[in-house]
Amino acid sequence: MPWKGEKDPYKIWLSEIILQQTRVEQGLAYYEKFIKAFPTIQQLAKAPEKKIFKLWEGLGYYTRCRNLMATAQIVVNDYKGKFPATYEEIKKLKGIGPYTAAAISSFAFNEAQAVVDGNVQRVIARYFGISTPIDTTAGKKMYQELATALLDTEQPGVYNQAIMDFGAVICKPQNPLCGECPQQADCEAFKHNLVKQLPVKEKTLAKKDRWFYYFIIQFQDKIYIHQRTGKDIWQDLHEFALYEAETPVQTLFQDLPFLKELFGKQSYSVTHISKVFHQQLTHQHIHGQFITVTTLKPVTALKGYDLVDKKQLKKVAFPRIIKSFLEEKASLAQLF
Template sequence: MNKQSNDNLLSRQLQEWYRQYRRDLPWRDSNNPYAVWVSEIILQQTRVNQGRDYFLRFMERFPDIESLAKAPEDEVMKCWEGLGYYSRARNLHAAARQVVEEFKGHFPASHDEMLRLKGVGEYTAAAVASIVFGQPYPVVDGNVFRVLSRLFAIKEPIDTSTGRKLFTGTAAAILDPQDPGTHNQAIMELGALVCTPRLPRCGECPLQHYCMAFERGEVSAFPVKKGKPVLRRRYLNYFHIEQDGFTFIRRREDADIWRNLYEFPLIETETESDLAALQSDPRFHTLFPPDSEVSFRHVCRLKHLLTHRIIHADFYRVELPGTKFPALEGDFLRIGSASLSEYPVSRLLQRYLETI
């Protein structure tokens, strides 16, 4: 049994479930491209329950594409009032006039021609072409991303160009070319009713025995998104040491911010720390042994913003007695204070050096 017939079996079970459990919606089972088109535009980023009444009102007020094309824009917008994403209404209106002028009043009967209509993108063209004209284009919407990512445990993020290509290819691979319209509606309906973003009803899923995420117990881990970087906070406590005209610095070597830049001895803490808290930190005594006579003075606190970090930096001026300090010389560079400017440092340290 080859891959294609496996996929068709999957699609057949999906469609069997759809026939049994699908919601009864006013745009279902229509061979009218205008009605299906309007429904698809209304349902962009909009839940079925929110869009249903708008669809009924819109079709009553503008029953065909000619009436929509003839209508003043104000009336179209009035019909859309409260639904949001109003460019959908403007584009719908403009596209209706496009159909009258460029397509002589006949709704374009192919995926590629539909793409020329204002407000019709890859999703809507695939939806109308498959549902009304039986053309084998897979729809890839939020539901499909979710269902496919779980079904095949796809860890590729859905919000990248390579991710979108991968999911489009996967959707095409399981598409039923015999009935792409029913297949497309079925996979979206599954995403809306069973394979939901939260608390999916895996116990009721017709594809459970195919689902790799379910098999691994990782359903809630999909789909993966690149997501926004979390604005994590970091707390850095720097020690600007002064010893007979010399200071101590070190090059950052770790895979972290500011790699290969130089900086003062540092203790990073989980939260904001004062000097007393730092002195009770074990790392403090690797820098400054307990028996050493050292004086500390808090100089300033700088808040430094990176793309995905907020750095809270405290700077302490440290007066070291004597001319030697074995505890530091192993790990740090002992340099003349005047030659500090010869070393590359972070913008944060530049800011500090400007303040002193």
């Protein structure tokens, strides 16, 4: 992995933000794209938002991207482009919590801060046979304290790297390699046959279904899109005119009140209806359908929307379900 042994705090920071709740194999290509496009934090700081979002497209947890841009600005403007060098200063930056601050300060500056991520929690819970849930305040405090006590303060960076690698390679979530584990004899979970049950997590959230109907409103060779705001999913990504329903729509699309209100007395025609697309999020299942509507005049009721040429769509960052639709053969045929 290109960030192993890396000492440039910019590169370490970028890799750690990308890797938050993200598998190394998934994040690697994004890291390489970003480093290639923005070799320094100065170049990242002056890049247009749109370009950065487009590079982040598909990676998920999009507030990470906005925080990335904010932190690049802060480092360039308030720290003269030099990344702050202590845990406390680093942790003040946007999108950087205890884990990321510990990672950057130990890897780049050799500060004695213990990283606690999912790997470390799992290793500690098993090794010491601790059943305190990892997703509670008491649990987080306990694992952080233990990790801090275990830290090799002479070489914190190497130690942090090692315990995370150990968790990722040997002490894996499922089917850990206890047979070849050098710590087997001292592992409380192994002794008591509790490896499979540790670590303990307290809450499991229910998954909910949502039905999204995207109206691709075409006027000449242009389509209305807007950027999502608010606290819902896909923060800052773009989308078409959205009608969300709590249950699947049963009526004919051309009769939908949503459309009638949008167009008022203006005429419109539904020219294409896509199949139903699906996107699985961690706690939501999105059912999405795309309805193409053609009109001869601009739609004044679409406030906050941009009328964008179809050819420009490839420069815009969309959620995966919209990207899937745009890349599907039938969609390409009817839209372009």
